[in-house]
Amino acid sequence: MAGVSQPELRHVGLNLTDEPREVREQVESDVFGFWVFLMSDAVMFACLFAVYATVRHATAGGPTAAQEFKFHSAFWETALLLTSSFAYGMVSISMKHTRGRLWIAVFMVLTFCLGAGFLKMETHDFITMFHDGATPERSGFFSCVFVLVGMHGFHVFSGMMWMIVMGLQLAIYGPDQRTKINLIRLGLFWHFLDVIWVVIFTVVYLQGLIR
Amino acid sequence: MKISPSLRADFLTYLTGYGLAIVLTGISFAFVFYRLLAPEAVFAVILFLALIQIIVHLRCFLHISLKQSSRSDLQLILFSALIIALMVCGTLIVVLDQKARMM
Known part of the structure; x- marks a missing residue:
């Protein structure tokens, strides 16, 4: 894109219109680099979804999807994760439109709590499934469910650890440019996890519950 | 604010x-x-x-929009979507065909 168009950063969060051109280009390429990582992650999830689709009926006489998946908990997990994504949107807006760190911190704590609520419900689901004998070693189907949904849960957990780290960076350095770029990356990661969850609740939970 | x-x-x-x-x-x-x-x-x-x-x-x-500024992101996403579609559809076609033949 050299020379043709001015790099104008559309990502909400960093107001770089006053910065020199080199800074804006650097930010744009940093964010693009993170997109490359996200897409490699998406390819990994796609492989897991493909495996899931092939073992969907491989329950080996054990518990089935319709018996083990709970409609209401899938719904409320979705609501929690979606709301946490919106809350992180408010972090990005605070970063762009307010000075200081107060609102960024407020909305990031909110995002963290909603993410923690999601993980708590998911863990509770997993424990219930274990009590019913739906363990990963019971059948190919449940091996795949636990790897696929567990991998997403692990990503959410990583995102929450990242939020703690960003909280520390914010407390120590304040919202300077480096912190802001990191917050943009964290935002992309968090919204991306919501996109993966859309596919999980559709292909895993809802498809398993269709009768 | x-x-x-x-x-x-x-x-x-x-x-x-x-x-x-x-x-x-x-x-x-x-x-x-x-x-x-x-x-x-x-x-x-x-x-x-x-x-x-x-x-x-x-x-x-x-x-992500269709505007000039986010076009490289969009191209990356579309390319990844192509790779994903090929891998997922390929896996499903091959494995389900195998399954049908083994029945």
């Missing part, structure tokens, strides 16, 4: 995304919960709704 026009526009983008996502999710769950159609048709509908919701997320939360 004082309300400037660009703050309002940014907030509306996120609010629109959140509202659309809630509505699409609600429709998906309603189709399964109330068994509005035959099972195969319900699955087709919720897959379609998921696809729309992914586009809503990309547009409103991840700020």
Whole structure:
């Protein structure tokens, strides 16, 4: 894109219109680099979804999807994760439109709590499934469910650890440019996890519950 | 926080995304919960709704648009989508065909 168009950063969060051109280009390429990582992650999830689709009926006489998946908990997990994504949107807006760190911190704590609520419900689901004998070693189907949904849960957990780290960076350095770029990356990661969850609740939970 | 026009526009983008996502999710769950159609048709509908919701997320939360500025991101996403479609469809065709032959 050299020379043709001015790099104008559309990502909400960093107001770089006053910065020199080199800074804006650097930010744009940093964010693009993170997109490359996200897409490699998406390819990994796609492989897991493909495996899931092939073992969907491989329950080996054990518990089935319709018996083990709970409609209401899938719904409320979705609501929690979606709301946490919106809350992180408010972090990005605070970063762009307010000075200081107060609102960024407020909305990031909110995002963290909603993410923690999601993980708590998911863990509770997993424990219930274990009590019913739906363990990963019971059948190919449940091996795949636990790897696929567990991998997403692990990503959410990583995102929450990242939020703690960003909280520390914010407390120590304040919202300077480096912190802001990191917050943009964290935002992309968090919204991306919501996109993966859309596919999980559709292909895993809802498809398993269709009768 | 004082309300400037660009703050309002940014907030509306996120609010629109959140509202659309809630509505699409609600429709998906309603189709399964109330068994509005035959099972195969319900699955087709919720897959379609998921696809729309992914586009809503990309547009409103991840700020991917058709404008010049985010074109390299868009190209990356479209290329990845192609790779994903090839891998997922390829896996399903091969494995399901194997399964059919073994029956």
